[in-house]
Amino acid sequence: MVQQGQENEEVEKEDEESGDDEEEQQQTSLPWRMLFKSVFGEEIKNTREKITEDPPRSYNLNKRKPDFENKYGWRVAVDGSQYHPLKSSGIGIYHEYLSAGSMMAPRVNPMATEYGIVVNGSGRVQVLFPNGSNAMDTNITKGDVFFIPSNFPYCEIAHKGESLELLGFTTSAQRNRPVVLVGARSVVRTMEGPELATSFGVSKEEIKHLVSAQHESVILPTP
Known part of the structure; x- marks a missing residue:
C-alpha cells in the first residue's frame, strides 16, 4: 500500500x-x-x-476615342494610366488603321521597342538604323509580326489598293511619345531656323519651303 x-x-x-x-x-x-x-x-x-x-476588368480598344484621326487613318494607344493592369506588366498597347495608300509619318520611339501584328490588309514597313542607313524595308500582310527597336526611325505604309490595320504593344507602360520626323507636327518644324539651314548647306528660305511642304500631320498621304 x-x-x-x-x-x-x-x-x-x-x-x-x-x-x-x-x-x-x-x-x-x-x-x-x-x-x-x-x-x-x-x-x-x-x-x-x-x-x-479592385477586381480585374477588361478594356475595349474599339470603344476608345482615337488619340489621332484624320481622313487618312487613326491611331489609339493605351498605357498604364488608362488601364491599371498594364503597369504590372510594363507594356502599352496600340491599335492603328491606315487607309489605302496612306502612311504613318516617319518617327522615332526614344523610350520603347514597338511590336506590331498585321490584323487586316497589307502594306510596307521601312526601318532605318540610327545612322540613317537602311535596316529593313519589307512588305507585310495579314498575320505578319514585326518589331521596331527604340531610336530606330521607321514608318508604315498601306498599299495603294488596300488598307492596313495593326495591333501591337510597346515595352513601356508609360505614355509613349514618339518623335515625328515629317509633317506639320514634326520635330524639324520646331527646329526651323538659320542653324538648320546652315547644317543642310541651304538658305533659310529653302529650308522653310522644304519643312513647310507637308501640311498634314502624323498620318500622311503618299504620292
Missing part, C-alpha cells in the same frame, strides 16, 4: 510538471503568434480587400 501511494504521488508530480511545461510553451508561443498576426495579418487582410475592391 505504501509503495502504491508513492507511485501515485510520482505520477501526480509528473502530471504537474507536464502541465507546467505545456503552460510555459503556450506562454512562450503566444507572443510569437501575436507578432505574426500583427505583421502579416493586416497585410493579408489588405490584400484580400484590394482584390475584392
Whole structure:
C-alpha cells in the first residue's frame, strides 16, 4: 500500500510538471503568434480587400476615342494610366488603321521597342538604323509580326489598293511619345531656323519651303 501511494504521488508530480511545461510553451508561443498576426495579418487582410475592391476588368480598344484621326487613318494607344493592369506588366498597347495608300509619318520611339501584328490588309514597313542607313524595308500582310527597336526611325505604309490595320504593344507602360520626323507636327518644324539651314548647306528660305511642304500631320498621304 505504501509503495502504491508513492507511485501515485510520482505520477501526480509528473502530471504537474507536464502541465507546467505545456503552460510555459503556450506562454512562450503566444507572443510569437501575436507578432505574426500583427505583421502579416493586416497585410493579408489588405490584400484580400484590394482584390475584392479592385477586381480585374477588361478594356475595349474599339470603344476608345482615337488619340489621332484624320481622313487618312487613326491611331489609339493605351498605357498604364488608362488601364491599371498594364503597369504590372510594363507594356502599352496600340491599335492603328491606315487607309489605302496612306502612311504613318516617319518617327522615332526614344523610350520603347514597338511590336506590331498585321490584323487586316497589307502594306510596307521601312526601318532605318540610327545612322540613317537602311535596316529593313519589307512588305507585310495579314498575320505578319514585326518589331521596331527604340531610336530606330521607321514608318508604315498601306498599299495603294488596300488598307492596313495593326495591333501591337510597346515595352513601356508609360505614355509613349514618339518623335515625328515629317509633317506639320514634326520635330524639324520646331527646329526651323538659320542653324538648320546652315547644317543642310541651304538658305533659310529653302529650308522653310522644304519643312513647310507637308501640311498634314502624323498620318500622311503618299504620292
